[in-house]
Amino acid sequence: MTATTPALDARLRKALSEQTIELPSWAFGNSGTRFKVFGTPGTPRDPYEKIADAAQVHRWTGIAPRVSLHIPWDLVDDFADLARHAKEHGVTIGMINSNLFQDDDYKLGSLTHADPAVRRKAVAHHLQCIDVMRATGSTELKVWLPDGTNYPGQDSIRARQDRLAESLAEIYAALDDDHRMVLEYKFFEPAFYHTDVPDWGTSLLHCLALGEKANVVLDTGHHAPGTNIEFIVAQLLRQGRLGAFDFNSRFYADDDLMAGAADPFQLFRIMHEIVQADALRPTSGVNFMLDQCHNVEEKIPGQIRSVMNVQEATAKALLVDTEALDAAQRSGDVLGAHGVLMDAYNTDVRGLLADLRTEQGLDGDPMRAFAASGYLEKIAADRVGGQQAGWGA
Ligand code: PSV
Ligand code: MN
DSSP states (O other): OOOSOOOOOHHHHHHHHHOOOEEEGGGGSBOBOSSOBOOOTTOOSSHHHHHHHHHHHHHHHSOOOEEEEETTTTOOSOHHHHHHHHHHTTOEEEEEEOOOSSOGGGTTOSTTOSSHHHHHHHHHHHHHHHHHHHHHTOOEEEEEOOOEESSTTSSOHHHHHHHHHHHHHHHHHTOOTTOEEEEEOOSSSSOSSEESSOSHHHHHHHHHHHOTTEEEEEETTSSOTTOOHHHHHHHHHHTTOEEEEEEOBOSSSSOOBOTTTSOHHHHHHHHHHHHHTTOOSGGGOOEEEEOOOOSSSOHHHHHHHHHHHHHHHHHHHHTSOHHHHHHHHHTTOHHHHHHHHHHHHTSOOHHHHHHHHHHTTSOSOHHHHHHHHTHHHHHHHHOOSSOOOBOOO
């Protein structure tokens, strides 16, 4: 094994320079826990300022060219104008996320609610999101529903599945030809007894029933502790049904911490499955997105660090000696195969990625370069007054 920095060969350069990571607009607003939301000087007051901040992440990393919106958090009067603003800042609008978790009518459910009027309202909200897609040029609709129950017997698990299938079919029917939708699962929270889309299997069943334009979103924070997430990745890729990731880290529940902070080895194992299935290609249909909150750290550098963590995990996955791995696996060499994987994981790829950035005309060290740019000081001075954007937690 060599301790020197691996070379940035043509294969690596191509794969890494084609990789893109989508950013969530809400990561730039204030967030917190149910105990407290801390404000930070310079926090965006509107979607325009969120996009300007997201563009900084792209400016310094070169691999984060899209910003995902959440509706109604990012409602504006003129979405075409917002898309223009994004373009002026060098980014585009990515997925449109619906929001079914902050309206009083949804207390007992949204797309699954027993009352058809509430279901109609939840479906109509998605039609509004599809209009936002049309106005912004976005092609992806992301659906996550908080629906579920807290007590056994509270509602019929089975009837809720039927109502969900019906509501989703109405939304799916409204998509344009070039639109896709992705359905996110989560095993608990805010409901604590049962959740209506708790796992990848349930999401996949609904997507299969809907059609080819519906795929599964895997949020890395949405599993029981100990779940083998890379197995799910491999399985969804086999079916051609992995639509997107929501990357983040968790120590306990849906912590929404920076991707790669809690378990960089897990992120590497996930990216290894992606690379093995040749799903890193921009045309693979997998959208690599972050879904994070920066409660105590600065938001823009928090996103830069997360993007770099995903990029480092990807570079390590690309360094796996596939031939040696395959040979060891076929010959039943357990420790040899494991060793090939660990050699790649234990390689320091920071120099290689710095070289790549330099080649692309970027600073080799995005964290340092952003800090030195004075942007945080500037927005703290400029953005005085108004209401800071937030989750409303
Ligand atoms: C739910 O916990 C979730 O992961 C969904 O993606 C939401 O839209 C998002 O969080 C909001 O951050
Ligand atoms: Mn998510």
